[in-house]
Structures are given as C-alpha cells and as structure tokens.
Amino acid sequence: MRARTALVLLASGAAAVAAKRAAGRRVERSPLWPMPALEMPVSGTMGQRRTGPDRARTLTVLDRAEPAEGVVRLRLGGAGALPSWRPGAHVDLVLPSGLVRQYSLCGDPGEADTYTLATRLTEDSRGGSREVHEVLREGVRVEVRGPRNRFPLAEAPAYLFVAGGIGITPILPMVRAAEAAGTPWRLLYGGRTRASMPFLDELAELDGGEGRVTVVPRDEAGHPDLAGALAAAPPDAAVHCCGPGPLMDAVTALPAPGGGVHLERFTATAPRGEGPDRPFEAELRRSGATVTVPADSTALAAIRAAYPDTPYSCEQGFCGTCQTGVLEGEVEHRDELLTDAERDTSMLLCVSRARGERVVLDL
Template identity: 65%
Template sequence: MPGPRLPLAALAATGSALLVRRALRRRIGASPLWPLPALEEPVSGRPRSRALRLLVTRHERIADGVVLLRLEGAALPGWEPGAHLDLVLPSGRVRSYSLCGDPADRTAYTVAVRLVADGRGGSREAHELLRAGSEVEVRGPRNRFPLADAPEHLLVAGGIGITPLLPMLRALDAAGTPWRLLYRGRGRASMPFLDEIGRLDAGRGRVTVSDGPGRPPLEALFRDIAPGTAVQVCGPAGLMDAVARALPAGCAPHRERFTASVEPGGEDTEFEVELRRSGRTVRVPADSTALAAVRAVLPDTPYSCEQGFCGTCRQRVLEGRVDHRDTLLTDAERAGSMLLCVSRARGGRLALDL
C-alpha cells in the first residue's frame, strides 16, 4: 500500500524538486514534468529575479470576469504584501499581476486576473489558456508598492485593485494594526474576495463597500483620517486621482497603477543608444521606442506593460541625459536609470549597461 501523502511544504523541505513535481502531477493529472527553475542572466549590473516554470493547479472563476490562478512549485522566492509577479503568457506577452495569496506559502503563488475585453489580449490568454495542468513561466516577485509603516492604515481599492491590498489587510489584521478599507466596484458580482473581506471585518465597521450609482463623496469618507495614517490606493487612474484630491492637506497616498499615466516629455526625435556590455549601438526612430530598438538586437530584454508604470524594463544608464516620461521612478532612481518603454534621450545619445 502507498504511504501517507505529505503536504507540498513538507516535500519541499526535503529539498527534492522531483518529489514535489510528482506530487503536483498526481494532484491535477498533469503528464509531463516541467523543467527545473533556471536563473536568468544579470541585468544592469544587478541580479534579476529567477525565471521559474510553474504549474497551474487551480483556475477558478471568483467573480464576474475574474479568475484566480494558483501556480505551484517548490521553495519559491519569498515576497511581501504589495508585490507583483510577471507572467510570460503562451504568446510571449508579459503581464504583471499582484500577488494575493499567502506570503508564508513557499509552494505557490496566487494571482487574480480580470478579463479586459478591449485590452491587448494578455488577460484573455490568462483566462482561456492558463488552465489547470498547464505550465507558465514567471519572473519575480518584485515589490514597488510595499505596505507603509504607520500607526493606522486606510486602504482604497477600485475593482481588481483589491488584489495587492488583500495581503496587506491580512497582515495588518494579524498584527493588530488599525485599518479601514474602502472597496469600490461596478457591482458586487464583479468584486472578488468580498466574502474574505467580510470575515476580516467581522461586523466591526472597518469596511465600506461602494458599488453602483449613488456613492458617497470621498471627502465625507476621508474627513476623520487621523494624522500619520498611511493611505494605500490601487485601482483605475480616475479613482486614484480622486482620492488624492479628496484627502486632507498634508496626506499623500501611496499608489499602484494598473493603467499608465505617462508624463509628457519633449519632442519625439531620433536618438542613439549604446549597449555598452554588448558592444552594439542602435538607432531609435522618432516614431518608435528604446525598448523596441533594444529588443531588436537583445530579444531577451524584459518588459511588460509598455506604458511606463510597471518597471519591468528599467535599465541602468551609464551616460547621457534621459527624458523621463514614466510616473513610477523616484527622483533618486531616475538619476541612474530609465524605463525603456516610454523614456527617451535628451541630447541625442544614451549609453546603457546592456
């Protein structure tokens, strides 16, 4: 008779990737063993996160137009609330999704994906092709939206923007840190995780769910914010801008965007990019991007949103002045790096550590 089945975490602790893969194969009926995780080459003088091949073990519709994907492996890199993961979809498209599972679970990553009917096709691939039993390459995790250190927290989510905030809520609740949540959506049927959020609230009045017409003005909801409260906002650009306007003076939100808000730059002119480590130089036409020019000769150069808000295509600048057009990088980060997908050169030439 077969022996007792160990949980995946226990198998992972044995150090045997083969045992974990076989356990996952039995669980979902997948036939092939997926490749061992591989390390990517260093980028811009710093190690890049590992690229991993993970197995989709759960594909579940959790709200109208939203599917939850559980991606399992062994001894996965750790992460903290606010982190996101890059998924390399079957077409080769790369899309970033916030992690919404348990950071303590080193055997799986969990993301939730909303179908964008008029999008560029990434969300449709995630919905239709990443079924239980399929494999997917992931990169990361990365965190550009960490949970702020503060005595109290106000979290504001718009639709699928709840995904990075959910692990924050769990962490704050476990630590006994005061928090409130405003969760807005078009309708409750399209708003994922309402049941879990209700359990976290447990009738204590910390959650305001606002859907459909007749929403109360944000100013009324934010009137009693205590000094020092950290405000974390994720959702459509319109909601985040409205929150920033409605907050009391001196209270600035920490934001994560799911759509771009690229800052205007100078005139789009042709420029030259030297790829110092590769010994190549490429021309960037006025009607194209540095990312496209670089990927023409270095096709493995990472990218995702192509709109200047995710940070995946960030590279170190060795020489030249950058016309920064993103809304992600801080002034300190801009001093030595750029996002290839939207930013350009001031002065006609840049040198990158590529």
C-alpha cells in the same frame, strides 16, 4: 488592476512621506519590512539571462476558481519553493501566446511554494485577460517572472486602503498584514455590483463585525465617499490606493493624512515629449555596442532587436521591468513610476528617450 468603480480603505498613520511631484502626492516607497535584494547581473553581455525575479520559472495552474462574476483566481505552483514576496508585489505572466502581463499577488506570502493571483475579464484589454480566462485551466503550464514590488506597504501606525474593482488584489494581503500586526485599519471597497466584487467573504471575516470594512456596490449605493473617508482617517495614516485611474486621481486630489498617498497604476499615463521625437544613439557600456534608436522607435525596441534577452514587460512605462542605469547623457523621462532619485541614475527604456544625441547605458 483595472476595474470599474470600487474602493478599499484602511485607516492608518505614519511614516515620513513626501517626494511630491508637480502632478500630485507621489510618495517615496518605504517598505514595512526589509525587501530582499534582487539578483541582477553586474557583468557579462546583454545575452545573459538574469537570475532571481527576472528569471522565468515554469509553474502549473494547480487550482482555478471564480470568486466573482468575470473574475478568475489562479493558484500557481509545482516547482518547489518560490521567491518570497510582501504585500503589494506582482508577477509577470508570460502567456502561451507570448503576451506578458502583470498581476498582483493576492494569496498568503507564507505559502512558500505557490503564488495566487486574480484577474478580471475586460473587453477593452489588449488580450491578456481574455487569454488568462480562456486558456489557463488546471494543469496548464505558464512562465512567471518576479515577484517585484513597486507598491510596498508603508510603515505606519494605521492604514486607510482605497481599492477599485480588481484593484482589491494588492490591497487584500495588506489588510491581512495589518490585521495580523494589530495595526488599526479601515477599508472602503466599491464595485459595479456586489456579485462582481471578489473576496467579500474573506474581508467580512477579517472585519469580524467591527465595521472596519465598508462595501459600496454602485448599483446599490452609488460612489463611495472618498472625501469623508480621508477626512476621517487618523492624522498620521498612510493611504494605499489601487483601482481605475479616475479613482486614484480623485484620491490624490483630496487632502491626505500625514502618511501620504501610495498608488499603484496598471494603466499607462506616461506623458509625451515636447515636439517630434528625434533619433539618438544608445551606447551599451558593458556589452561594448552602440545602438541607433530611430525617431519612430523606442530604446527598448532598438536594443531588443540586437539583444532579444533584454528584460521588458508592459512597454508602457508603468511596470519598471526595463529600468536601466544611465551612466552618461541627459534623459527625457516619460514615466510616472520612477522617483526623482531613480531618475537621476536610470530610465525606463520602453518610454523614455535621450534628450540629446547620445546616452550611455549600464548594459
């Protein structure tokens, strides 16, 4: 979900929102549809493989296309029916090199046997986008975990979507859903150049000439007018935004309509703790083991050293794969993903630490 400069807007209103953190307007997730329950183990050892969204499935690249400069779209399938998903969902790709990266699903949720995703080649990436572009050709098999949804479409009478660059990928299925439901929407979509912006033809089709889609290539028109877009949104609209960090920061700094601002970040913004990190012990209640987490390590790394099957993905505190229940002990949370309610009972092993000398985990 990294991009240079782009925006997608959809006007809509709605839903009671609020769980604002000190940092800004972080809202509680309120899905438009009931979300399917995740199948998670309730007993057994850490070595047990999870089922459902955390189980890796081997899929084949059925089709590869380039919908814009520097963007590759992949359609994956060949394994029969796949777990269902809703707009805003993403999957983890376990790449041939072993790298694990998250990509939003941008296809049609009604296609039960395929997943479609798109990624932009970024020079400053950690290698994932380059491997996708250079290695994943038609016929190549790849492991997929998920889908998961940390960015569901909020229930609302109208929508304002804001997307930057490749941030259009989770927004596109939301636009389709709003249009199919007959819900008012508006879209502001910006990027570096028109040629670098994928899915323009489909968005124009969805717009149907009604002026609901505003495309703002930076080389032609500069930056999109965020303030004007939010001010023009219906008073009860829900705003969904995905794109580069500065774009989302700018959106959250502006007055928002009553439906609140819903964000998805795919870059780490986890804060550091106060003072130097200290070692602590993590008791894994269900496995009966206790792991020592050194000061220069993470809980995730220490636990995976003993139990390699422990699920993880981004290792930066933004995907939620390693979210684990906390039974005892105080946690120093260093993520910007979990809600206040989730922080009361869980932690992200990849970034957060025990505030004291010990924490008891539901593992």
